[in-house]
Amino acid sequence: MSKKISVPTLKRLPNYYNIICQALESGEKYISSAKIAQLLDIDDTQVRKDIAATGYVGKPKVGFDVKEFKAHLEEFLGFNNTKEAFLIGAGNLGIALAKYDGFKKYGLDILSLFDTDPHKVGLKVGKKEVFALSKLPDLVRRMNIQIAILAVPSEVAQDVTDFLVQSGIRAIWNFAPANLKVPDYVLISNQDLAASFVVFSSLISER
Amino acid sequence: MSKKISVPTLKRLPNYYNIICQALESGEKYISSAKIAQLLDIDDTQVRKDIAATGYVGKPKVGFDVKEFKAHLEEFLGFNNTKEAFLIGAGNLGIALAKYDGFKKYGLDILSLFDTDPHKVGLKVGKKEVFALSKLPDLVRRMNIQIAILAVPSEVAQDVTDFLVQSGIRAIWNFAPANLKVPDYVLISNQDLAASFVVFSSLISER
Structure with a gap:
């Protein structure tokens, strides 16, 4: 992990990751922070802050590229290092x-x-x-x-x-x-x- | 519970409670926030803030009355309401x-x-x-x-x-x-x- 990130944010990231995996499975290309927020019943601003803390930036008006964001989170959270x-x-x-x-x-x-x-x-x-x-x-x-x-x-x-x-x-x-x-x-x-x-x-x- | 308290504080209170129970068992009458902090390897200031948030106040220079503080935490955390x-x-x-x-x-x-x-x-x-x-x-x-x-x-x-x-x-x-x-x-x-x-x-x- 490249930089310090708060524990509450860390705990939420796996939830975002689960949603991204589901979105990828159902063939979605982009997902918005608002959609993630709605699915998890948390605040939209919180979702955007958390994702920004990982260093990932979405595309204005389209949201996050599902494939790219998934790979980014895997790298960030070290899922690839068993x-x-x-x-x-x-x-x-x-x-x-x-x-x-x-x-x-x-x-x-x-x-x-x-x-x-x-x-x-x-x-x-x-x-x-x-x-x-x-x-x-x-x-x-x-x-x-x-x-x-x-x-x-x-x-x-x-x-x-x-x-x-x-x-x-x-x-x-x-x-x-x-x-x-x-x-x-x-x-x-x-x-x-x-x-x-x-x-x-x-x-x-x-x- | 009488007032809002942060989730991280809530999570630490059971640790304080465990220490208080051990102190009571070993016959101690008073315990200081510094001692609690040392046993849990966290910051003294944090311990004092958390305990203050429950509405309990220790005695200057002596610390917390073990029996009284235990009863207070049990009440505060609702342990008595099964x-x-x-x-x-x-x-x-x-x-x-x-x-x-x-x-x-x-x-x-x-x-x-x-x-x-x-x-x-x-x-x-x-x-x-x-x-x-x-x-x-x-x-x-x-x-x-x-x-x-x-x-x-x-x-x-x-x-x-x-x-x-x-x-x-x-x-x-x-x-x-x-x-x-x-x-x-x-x-x-x-x-x-x-x-x-x-x-x-x-x-x-x-x-």
Whole structure:
């Protein structure tokens, strides 16, 4: 990514991308910011600002060239640079994430799962195998993997994180509801589902 | 909730709440915004602004009274008003969400699961039963449930949503990667995991 862009804008870009893909499939050549805004039920000005922030400019009165804009967004968001990741925890959440189709489109490729439970080791989730967690350090080195997705119970999350960091993992997308400590050179991003619920819940209360 | 508060602030409040709970458990009487900021690795000023936005004021030089602040946050975030919800889709994601311990603390109580698959109907997830989706309208009415959590495949998400709305559901927390249409009087909040990945991925690219 060439320049800093705000997190709320970043979160909206995949929505624009989905709409562009649909437009391309239905044979549209151009799409306006007003149309995108209407489909997503957000403000037209917001859409134009977000797209401008990616450095893409539409054609006056016609809008955005669908093909060109799609390629631009893919480049901007790095969808073409596949990011290979290991997924830790083959519980329900881990399996749901491993099966989730939406990731590959965005350049995330989950290669394998890891678990400490001997009953899970050797299982297949789609085409992905579940390995013993003890195999991880060796596989991280041999395959040069830097990203881990953490879907383990919160009680063990810190221990597993320490093990991941020792094994050479440098970026962790954490789904466990726990504040994990990592060294400065490791990136950690928390997907706190409970925090998302608080936002949803407050929207309900406001109505 | 008594007044408008920004979404980023709302998302941080549960983190403060977790820290306050830990402080209470370890017997601390007061906690400073600097300490909270340090534990969460965010800016002290941000912590003070966020807490001020909830209407709570600490004591100069001592900080926040842990017990009092905890009660204030619970009230502010509506944790004491339990929100009962039905969960639609007893696949891996649905089961993971139904088992997720973190929700109850925040006032979300998932009562039952629903699925169209006859092999899943009658199963128990913890103490929660999986019912046939066809039973939902009657149960919504009898139990006066307004909230549904949607964890179904995207291909069927719109049909299921229409069915939920017809059945009387008024707020939907959607985990399917789909732009769903609902009438204006229904609240929908999308939990787009792929969009979250885009944010994580861009943070990796920036390093």
